[in-house]
Amino acid sequence: MASSIDISSIVPRRFLDSNDDIIEGLHIHKECGGSSPMQAYRTIKDGVRFFKCPSCKFENNKTITLQQDLSFYKAKQEFFRTLMPRDKELLDKYFLQKKEFEKLIEQQQEEKELKEQKMAKKEAKMNKQAEEGYNFANRAFIRGNYDEAFEICTIALRLSCKNAETNKKLLQLLYKALTERTNKHQKDMDGLKEMHAGNLNPKAISLFNRLVIRLETNMGLDYKNIASFCSKLRNNPQAVVNFEMSLYHFNIAFDLKNNDYSLLKNLVETFQSLAEIYLRIDSHSRAIEYYQKAIMLDEEFLKNDLNALEEKDDTKKRLNNSYLDMCDAYMKLSDAFILKDDYFQGLQLLKKCREIIEKIDEKFVFEELLGTTKMLLDLKFSLLEEVIKEEDTSSEEK
Incomplete structure (x- = not known):
């Protein structure tokens, strides 16, 4: 039964030209009646490899033997004619995807580095501004302007400075300014008491209460701000102490004006923070x-x-x-x-x-x-x- 296999598909590639056609002068042993691949065997003559055909006595370096009906050759034809092109296509696709993936990774790395550079610049700017804020606040404190020192420290701490030493200095100065503000607050309270001592006039009492509410509310806000900074820095003990102080002052004000929504909100937020x-x-x-x-x-x-x-x-x-x-x-x-x-x-x-x-x-x-x-x-x-x-x-x- 005649084989449907294309002879050129099972000829070794070294015996095919650039167009995948059989080279001129090639002797295929199968054509002279041989049936076994071993009937054409290799031999060396004058240092050159030859193939010798015992049936047709043909001998040169362009002799090969083929047995077309072997399943090996059918599989070989199937691979080279069907599977290999498909695998090559898959391989090309893989390398293309690999290249695109590597390019994507490179872009992401560049974006990450750019983002880190921007963050570093931003942090450096914040650190510099926080340090400058400390210097301004310190000068205000030396001048005896404790309110200004406190406010500047508050603003500087909100910058989220990453320099632990600067944050520490700002908090210390903030506490010092708060101490002076508290002392002033106490003097103001003592003065109010002396001023209104024995005065049962309703207008005088109302004025006194309004002044107390304002002073106590401001003190409560001061301690609340400090507590928030401590909480943000995970300094839990100091945060608790300052939130409790904040509650103390808010409660005094709220007892005098329990229909004030801003006071209620500050109290609730402080309870939630604790x-x-x-x-x-x-x-x-x-x-x-x-x-x-x-x-x-x-x-x-x-x-x-x-x-x-x-x-x-x-x-x-x-x-x-x-x-x-x-x-x-x-x-x-x-x-x-x-x-x-x-x-x-x-x-x-x-x-x-x-x-x-x-x-x-x-x-x-x-x-x-x-x-x-x-x-x-x-x-x-x-x-x-x-x-x-x-x-x-x-x-x-x-």
């Missing part, structure tokens, strides 16, 4: 305590129908975020009890957390954050209930 710090240092019970105080003030404010709509919306947003943050505190406190094998108390805290979540108005919180909290709470519930069930079963068997 809760966040206690949550950060795993003091979950204290965190819950301060969240509850913040929530109580905002809930009380919303009961008054006379308050402005804009203020109410702002309060609702703050209140609902306090609910959500307190849920986080309850879940972490629950985890602490579970680690102590107190599953019952852990479950009670999760139930409390579920009660709080039901109060949340989805319009005033991030939907993704609320969804994640609910999913995590449900997971903790199911796992803990399963553990308690296994514990009860084990106890009954004993």
Whole structure:
């Protein structure tokens, strides 16, 4: 049976020309009746390799033997005529993609380096401005202008300077300026008391109260700003001390004017900040305590129908975020009890957390954050209930 294989496809490539045609003068042993590839064997004559054909006595260096029907040659033809072009196409595609990928990596690296250079320049600029701010504030302090020194230090610390030494100097100067402002504040308070001592005139009392509210509010803001800087620098003990001082002054002012929204907002934000710090240092019970105080003030404010709509919306947003943050505190406190094998108390805290979540108005919180909290709470519930069930079963068997 005649073979359909193209002879040129199974001839070694060294016997093909540039057009993949068989070279002129090539003797293919198969054409003279041989059937085995070994019937044409290699021999050396005068240092030149020859192929000798025993059937036709043909002997030169252009003699080869082929057996077209062998499966090897069919596979070889399939590879070179079908698979090889496809593999070459894939290989070319791979190298093209590899080149494009390397170019992309190079571009990303260049962008990263450029971004780092910009950040470095920005940080250097911030550091320089913070250092200049310290120098201005220090000169103001030396002149006895403590208010100006305090304000400049406050502005300089907001620059997010990366130089720890400069930040340290600014905080130290800020404390010194605050001390002098506090002393002045105390003198002003003493003067007010002397001025209005024994004066029961309602106008005089009202004036005295307004002055006290202004002084105490300013002091509260001073301590709140310092506490915020300390919290940002992860100096938790100093942050707590200054937030507590801030609460002290805000409370004095708020007792005299409890319908002042800005005072309410400052009090609530200070309670929230203290809760966040206690949550950060795993003091979950204290965190819950301060969240509850913040929530109580905002809930009380919303009961008054006379308050402005804009203020109410702002309060609702703050209140609902306090609910959500307190849920986080309850879940972490629950985890602490579970680690102590107190599953019952852990479950009670999760139930409390579920009660709080039901109060949340989805319009005033991030939907993704609320969804994640609910999913995590449900997971903790199911796992803990399963553990308690296994514990009860084990106890009954004993």
